[in-house]
Amino acid sequence: MINYLIIGAEVLAAIVLVIIAIYSWIYFSQVEKIEKQFGLHLPAFVKKSLAVLAVLPMAVSLVVIVAVFIELAS
């Protein structure tokens, strides 16, 4: 029972990470659009952080989903 709860929590966390990644990706593209429109450029660290937020959670959630499948299969 606890194992299923743990797996459920992991899947939920992975889904939240996917949502964060998708939101960050859309946010990043909007920021880029407005940067081009205004000719204003965000500090490099902010853009890099946004890019990391768009990619890293997606990668982590993929790893989690694969791990959960392996766990359920075994």
Add this chain to the structure above:
Amino acid sequence: MIGAHCKLKDRFVKKFLTLENEQIIFSTRQHWLALIPSFILNVVVGLFVIVFFSLSSILAPLYFFTFLLISLVFLTLVLEIFIKQTVEWFFHFYIVTNRKIVEVSYKPLLSRSINEVLLDQVRCTEIDVETKGFINELLNIGTIILTFDRPTHRESFTIEKIKHPRRIAMHIGDSFELKDMPESERIWYKSNSNHEKSRYKYIENLRQI
């Protein structure tokens, strides 16, 4: 243009010059210190998450991976919120020209507002400067409140948390030709001295003398 108060790039600000004989007085955004409270809050939440992860990993090492994942979700959320606030701060700025005042606030995916006051259509009746708090006083950060008398109603325009508010308000006052107003109606005056430091004095201080 007041060079020292033009925090935004010249090329960018010129895009907002749409009227005839329009000249930039100053352009700025809020002082970066405005971001500090949310930054501190995010750091505290982040530290709390790290402590939670460390403790739970020690107490239940079997579920290390699950706790790591949950902590990662919260840390990502904290970082996301802080980045969002930084972007919103960056795209919130003020441009004051001799013909208009513009406040641009752009929140990606949420809202976009451009608040513009055409100075030909209004009469500026009051320019107030507010500096609240020890740190703001120390770093010379404050808010300028411009009150306009419109044909139908009074309206105020607030330029929040900017550096050197008194000096900027003085320049705005000059460009609105407040110089011709009776001295009693103004909150400060310019002395004839050329010394930069002692140029401005508050009327209240003068009355005490």
